[in-house]
Amino acid sequence: MRNSFLKSLLGLLLVLVLWLGLQPSTALAVSSEQRFVSEVWRIVSRAYLDETFNHQNWWLTRQRFLKQPMPDRAAAYQAAQEMLASLEDPYTRLLQPDQYRSLQTSTSGELTGVGLQITRDAEQKFLKVIAPIEGSPAAKADVQPRDRILAINGISTDTFTLDEAASQMRGPIGSQVNLRIGREEREFDITLVRDRITLNPVYADLRIQPDGKRIGYLRLSQFNANAADEIREAILLLEEQNAAGYILDLRNNPGGLLQAGIEITRLWLDQGTIVYTVNRQGILDSITAHGPALTDDPLVVLVNQGTASASEILAGALKDNGRAVLIGDVTFGKGLIQSLFDLSDGSGLAVTVAKYETPNHSDINKLGIQPNYKVPLEPIAREQVATAADTQYQAAIDILCASNTVLAEAP
Incomplete structure (x- = not known):
């Protein structure tokens, strides 16, 4: 009886040893295309904001896509894109090598x-x-x-x-x-x-009004790697020219680098919260200004439906801290934050990793930021922007010329 038991046990051990011995060759059967899709899946699994993954079993989603035929890298890209599409988040996406290089260029060059x-x-x-x-x-x-x-x-x-x-x-x-x-x-x-x-993101000049008031006009078209330095230089130059108030034009600014938005906000604020970020665990973090600001002169910010993402972080921080009056239209409403991850073949992966709230804890995603003064703008020619024909710009001029205390009185 004892010998029979030992033989059975040894048989089981032999089967187990043989099975384990097969594992290395089984692992080698996993193709580089499958490993690529697994790499994409793993980053999303670790970093994505919605821990329900759009109410699906993310592990089973991985298994389903790994079973697809992937004879080449193009098929792997297609499988990864379809897997990401199941999240129904347009901002979480695969960037093939040429697309990734182009995105990197768009935030730093031309x-x-x-x-x-x-x-x-x-x-x-x-x-x-x-x-x-x-x-x-x-x-x-x-x-x-x-x-x-x-x-x-x-x-x-x-x-x-x-x-x-x-x-x-x-x-x-x-x-x-x-x-x-x-x-x-x-x-x-x-x-x-x-x-x-x-991608020259900043235009600036001094506008002297009929009453002699000197107003600095700054138009920021994008938050790229140069934006913060260029805005800083423009403000310092306008300060040397004795600007007594400022208009910051963020209309049709679609955003860009989050860090650039934070750095530009700090140029205007001595202290205060710039933005709150909320991750997938619901943990709240804050980014603050630590001063000193480059100027404390009155500030009006122009916004419209094309003001999005990092522009909304800047506009929301200035509004909620009482630093600026917002004039124009409701902003776009993109309150999600993406991080970029390098992939092994030179591709990139953009993943929504957090959402943000303004200093007053407003979640603006799909809602936008309400301006202090909603001012309509009829279609005008490009050369009429920031002229008397531009009703939103003219409203900003009127506010700055009317009173230096208007910021405290704005609704």
Whole structure:
């Protein structure tokens, strides 16, 4: 009996040893494409804001996509993109190597294309313009925030990812791209000529009013790597010119680097909370100003529906801290924060890792920031922006010229 038991036990051990011995060769059977999809899955599993992963079993999602045939890297990209699409978050996305390099360029240098910042409406599933880049072919053609992009070169955008749409609009200088635009109840086509998009984010000058008041006008078009330094230099120069008040124009500014938004906010605030961030565990963190500000002169900020993301962090911080009056229209409403992760093959992965709240704990995602004074703006030509024909700009001038104490009285 004892010998029979020992033989059975040894048999089981032998089977176990043989099974374990097979494991290395089984592991080798996992392809590099499957490892790539697993790499994407693992980063999202660790970092994504919504720990329910859009109310799905994220592990089973991984298993389902790993079973798909992946003969090459293109198939792996497709599987990873479909896996990410199940989250229904347009901001969490795979950036193939050329797309990733282009994104890195757009926050630090220059690019070629039509100059549109876009998003995908999560509910209605269409591509939507956040804002055109100032001076770009799209801006010159009067493409507007919240326009819908229905087709690119005759191809419907229904199934395009953000990066596929962006890739379709990029191309050699001088080449053309046709966009089918939806605006309110009408549709129309425009043809744009691709050009070099110079990402010079700051325009500034001194505006002397009829009563002699000296007002510094600053227009910030994007939060790239140069933005904070350029705004700092512009403020210091205007201070030397004895500016007595400021207009900061954030209209059609689609955002960019979060850190640039924080650094620019600190140029205006001595102290106070800039933004709260909330991660997947619901843990609240805060980013604060630690002064001194470059100036304490009165400040008015111009905003509209194209004011998004880092622009909204800046506008919300200045409004909630009582540092500025906001004039214009309700902002875009992007209250989510993404981090970029490098992948092993040179691709990148943008993942929504947190949401933010303004200093007054307002969650503005899909809601936007309400200006202190809502002032409509009829369509005007580009050369009329920040002139007497610009009703929002003129309202800012009127407020600054009326009183230096208006900031404390603003609703």
